[in-house]
Amino acid sequence: MSLEYAILVSLQERAGSGYELARRFDKSIGFFWSASHQQIYRSLKRMVELGWVAGDAVAQEKRPDKKVYRVSAEGAAELARWLGEPAAPATARNELSVKIRGASCGDVGQVLEEVRRHHRLHAERLAVYRAIEQRDFPEPERLSGRSRHQFLVLRGGIRTEQSMVDWCEEVISALEDEI
């Protein structure tokens, strides 16, 4: 059910169509809550039924019509209520760890290659986050409200990716010793 709340947060920042939301979930909000366009359309439908959002049809020239969704008073109240609720800590699911733990059951060299690949992916994502940090938040002390919260979430992404990069390096050097 959390996707609905992620959509509410995004629509509170700015109203938008299902398609536009899907684009946002490919970046920004999608960095910490991913969702496909199919999920988003389904959730929007549910949210209209619940009265959390309202969709206004917008005719466009030379482009398909679209429905622009905005958060209703009920939706805003529901979001505020949910924010006060305790969140369950995320269930641990790290496939790479399963492969490392099982490395002795197969070819350690192949697992090492896989860790190297993940190292690259995390380093790339870290670089993206750092670029966003420099571009959008050059003076973090001066931030307030919404933009400060956005910055804090980005900081979480940076810390997570940095720790994955560091860990991959530790694993790589240990597995290199082994082969």
Added chain:
Amino acid sequence: MSLEYAILVSLQERAGSGYELARRFDKSIGFFWSASHQQIYRSLKRMVELGWVAGDAVAQEKRPDKKVYRVSAEGAAELARWLGEPAAPATARNELSVKIRGASCGDVGQVLEEVRRHHRLHAERLAVYRAIEQRDFPEPERLSGRSRHQFLVLRGGIRTEQSMVDWCEEVISALEDEI
């Protein structure tokens, strides 16, 4: 489908019943791949059908009978094959980040309380991991094979929890300024 492989890894380390596996998924392997007993029994059934594991009925005195599962040659081959396959990087899903990003839509104080709660949970988990590290891996340089791989996975858990603790502290001090 990854649960099946996590079970294969665990059964390669030591054969066991569904119940014993469920206990292991409450700790050790469960620290990086969580699963309920219902999932485990369902997966074992599938794996028997696929011929990846074999279950031997064991009669016990003063305790219910159990089925002890071990990995078959086919299961071992399948695990080795899977280890060489690329793993999709985990999809990002961090509910706490959604709450922080949406904090302005509700009571910032409540979100702060929630971040403090998560800080405690991650600090506790970090302490557990550090205790395991000290108890089971006092001389990490001397490790090899399976136990070295187990150590590396534990190191990942320690790094992840440490980075969550650090991040929570950064968020707490920023949100405290705000209220």
Added chain:
DNA sequence: AGTCCCATGTAAGTGGTTACATGATTTG
């Protein structure tokens, strides 16, 4: 002519959670 972008969906399948169910034995 082919591909990408805009825009919105349906349908089938997989994986995971929650609730229910049973029954003996051990521990406080």
Added chain:
DNA sequence: CAAATCATGTAACCACTTACATGGGACT
């Protein structure tokens, strides 16, 4: 006497993924 542990499952539901579907306009 109650609660926890051992041991194994079924069933309903929910969330998410993957595949399929449509159609115009812009770009190369």
